[in-house]
Amino acid sequence: MSEAQQAPGEPYLRISGLTKMFGPFAALKDISLEIFEGEFVCFLGPSGCGKTTLLRAIAGLDIQTTGTVEQAGCDISALPPAERDFGIVFQSYALFPNMSVAKNVAYGLENRKMSKADIRRRVNELLELVGLPEQGDKYPSQLSGGQQQRIALARAIAVSPGLLLLDEPLSALDAKVRVHLRHEVKSLQRRLGITTIMVTHDQEEALTMADRIVVMDHGKIEQIGTPLEIYREPGTSFVADFIGTMNFVPGSVRGPGRVSMGELELVCDTDGLADGAHVTIAVRPEDIVVQGVTAEDENVYPAQVCGLEFLGSFVRAELASEVTGESRLLADLSINLMRHQSIAEGDSLLVRVPKEHIRIYRGSVSHE
Amino acid sequence: MNEISSLTSRIAGWTVGGVLAALFAVSTAWAETLTVYTAVEAEDLKKYAARFNEDYPDIQIKWVRDSTGIVTAKLLAEKDNPKADVIWGLAATSLLLMKKEGMLHPYAPVGLEKLDPKFKDKGSAPYWTGMDAWVAAICYNTVEAKKHGLTPPRSWKDLTNVQYKGHVAMPNPNSSGTGFLDVSSWLQMFGENDGWAFMDNLHKNINHYTHSGSKPCKQAARGEVAIGVSFAFRGAKSKAQGAPLEIIIPSEGIGWDMEATAIVKGTKNLKAAQKLVDWSVTEKANKMYNEGYAVIAIPELAKEVKYFPPGIIEAMINNNFEWAAENRKRILKEWQRRYDSKSEPKS
């Protein structure tokens, strides 16, 4: 089924108007989404945002209250999981503890009119694929967490499903193993070309692995986009806050292309907001420039370094200024820069907030 | 299949196989089976069935044996859906109750005319026929009596003597047929008022009431009490086993009841049931009853029974079974009101 040919541009998975109610509580609100063949899509959001609920609805494990799911052109909205076409991997691995690794991987291959020899061949091939050959006779409990998760992956892809669902697959693993497995899973997915959805609450994981990210909050989709789009152009203040670090400063619109932050006026894209509207100005710490800034440049103001936090490869500086009043900005300064300019606490310097990196959101932001 | 699950399923297979084999390994080939409810002493049941089978080898008897109260309760409980074919060896008072409830099938067995008129229901097709009489008696443990310095009682009224305080056990008439026959005989002998007054006094000496009629005698045999109000047959049996008992027939006379036989209405095995009832009034059967009971339905055949005290027939009161059956509920209620709250908390 996974080989089914589709017209180019037709989405492989189309979700429309999906709502899931748990009693009076809406866990998913009117979700619509399209996923294309061979894509790696991440559902990203804080816990309780509905990402796992959405995944389980796609799998048919917890069927939505209203709305439709189409896979490869077929309406699968009401089908039970066994009649859908997917493989799934869970955070807990869910390996059958009383079966050997090989039996686990072979589980889905049984009753498919495959000869025993064929099954054995396929199992070995899969174990090879996930980098665990010669481990077939062990029991899951004899393997490390990372190894177990690879077995779970092998088991899920054994039957060549059209869709691979990963539910926080790396969350239970140690930090190092997790980073290593990210690459492995991603490259495996590339090689197989299998359409994949992964649920995660780890933005780094999503940013490094996904072709597209679906950011969710409170049962709604906040933004869909490539990792770069999500990071560079967060569509909402929630996304801006959730992904990476962001300075949020209250301000108001002062005519087209101008906003005020305290006494300071900044030039930026105001996106047609009305004059005098209360807004939140957002800028990432790494976008703030302190090197080679001259007073004539656009969006420049004098500031004082009132705190430095050493974070390994860079230093986060807290910048106060009379012109910005209460609002202090964080700026990430590379260690290199620190060495060259020998910036220390209490120093005064000129700060530039590049116009193209300023984002304006309506209203005030409650986070932080 | 992998090894674990194959082992699991093999074990399951053995178990299922074993269970099925056990299920089918029942059933023996009898032409007919009769379910017979009885209160006859457990140790005699095999003998009764074996003697019957000497003459009717094709009919298997399936005994349901319990104390009189329980068998009566069971029969009444199953009134709408009877399980028994025949009742063989249950108190006549109980059978009268069932006759009243319309649960019995009338039948005149072959040889009915030989029975003592007392030992059969009236009418040409009697609802029940008697087997033997089962008479009240006092089981008196001589060893314990000596220990406590008691003198043997000679009459019922003697039992109210203060020297016996705490030494007497008797059956609760609410659960025991023997208990009820005691109470009903006292009420008949002494009259309602004096009867209850006698029991009021007796109650003061009672150590405890038992659920079963044979238990007081067995307790007396073990010395658990010195005196057990029970029945003669039980006393004789215990004495035969070596218990230091004296069986006393009180001078006022003794209550008695019959063990009797009846066919349960609606039986699916009427023919076989009638054969059993026919046999139950034969001389052979009467001689068999006589092995344990001194008084039987064909009095001419009666022989003395070892360990039985003499003078039983003379002491038996003219028991009015109809009266006893009719007043049963009232008597039991009154008895319960007076004595069953013995253990009420003292406040």
Added chain:
Amino acid sequence: MSRAAAEVLSAPIVKPKASRDDRMMRAFMGVIGVYLLVSLALPLYVMLSKSLEDHDGAFVGIANYIEYFSTPALAYSINNSLYIATVTTVITVVLAFTFAYALTRSCIPFKGLFKSITMIPILVPSLLPGIALVYLFGNQGLITGLLMGNSIYGPIGIVIAEVFFTLPHAIIIIITSLSIADSRLYEAAISLRASKLRIFFTVTIPGCRYGLISAAFVVFTLAITDFGAPKVIGGDFNVLATDIYKQVIGQQNFEMGAVVSVVLLIPAVLAFMVDRVVQRKQVALLSARAVPLEPQPKRGFDLVMLGYVVLVSIFLIGMLAVCQYAALVKFYPYDLSLGLHNYRFDVMDGGGWDAYYNSIKMALYTAFFGTIVVFSGAYLVEKGRGFRHGRAAFQFLAMMPMAVPGLVLGLAYIFFFNHPDNPLGFLYHTMAILVISTITHFYTVSHLTALTALKQLDAEFEAVASSLKQPFYKTFVRVTVPVCLPAILDISIYLFVNAMTTVSAVIFLYGPDTNLASVAVLNMDDAGDIAPAAAMGMMIFYTAAGVRVLHYFGSRWLERRTQAWRVR
């Protein structure tokens, strides 16, 4: 949220299509649900309605209850029952707490042995301690003098027998609650220089309070619903449980029996509900991470505790030893020569040796079919998909038997199965009805054991299996059952032992071909044949104990064969 709700109203609600698995699961759940309905809910309903009818089946409202409460002898039984249950509860909980304290907080040797000894009472019918007491304290008793003129027949005897009978249940619960203690709390208390007594009352007791409450209610329920002990040793001290028996068996007054049953149901149901609430809180405590407390040797304290534990063990073993002695003596107290005279069960009431073999058969059937029914039922409740109301109803039914005393269940079965219009009437008096009633009577504990084991399984096995297009029963047989094998064996042995020892429900249900050993003990004692009753009681003990030992070694062997995957 309101927008979403509006959305739900406007868009068509998706009706999930049931898969073949779903349909099969629902069918199975339906079958087991019907089983519980027929074996529990319907009989209870019939019994309740019977208590509102007169002898001829006409509806009389609460007339029977009015009659009941105006009969002083019957109403006194309520007081007596409450009195017995309360005194038993206090004594048992104190004894059990001290015992559990010795096993968890002292350094006495042979803890495992002592713990096994406390389990003895579980292996015998509750009639047996009563019989032992007759031989110990009866009028011809071995140590009657200790009672100083008081009679063992009555409250004293009942309470001692009930304490014997309920002790293991209380000890198990309290040991569990004492073993979850957090040693850091004690370290904190010591560093604050609290006195030992103060630590005991401010740390130890509060730490196991739920265990104590739960134990108290379990003991109370067992004592108030038990029928064996008051039957044998109660003399004329009437309690509710013996009243039911007397009303039904002695007086054929079924309606009044139903009334007493309902009266007995009330404290049992109340105690059950309190226990459930408390259990839940205890579980919440359990999940907290704690540093386990390791007892430190303290010579004096350990010696005192050892003395106490030995004393209790002597009490428990002594009761059995007395019964065994009584069973072998030829004619107590006049002929003390030993022999097997009292084992000639065939010439006595109660059904003879057949009753013993029937009991074993019944226990095997109960263990076999009961384990299948209970485990499958628990699996469907825990792992079933959708069908939420059905599963909740099923769970409710599965919890109910715990609150229903055996006598009440047995009486309800008479009403229900012996009704002439009941097509299941053919079951009456058969082995099948004994097995059904026993499975139902002991359903709840087995169900909870199965649920606990199932909850420890990964919740996603079924999801994975269905994504791999494998039917649920395959996963059930190949994964769920093998992984839960230890729990399954526990359930089967629990059912077996209880089927061997139970009297209460089956007393109303056995038939001519289905006498049981435990009932034979009762009937032989009832007829005054107390020594054979003791002999039969000991046969039950040896069988139950033997099967337990077999079970122990059998499951060790099985574990080695099949649970290799557990070790790393």
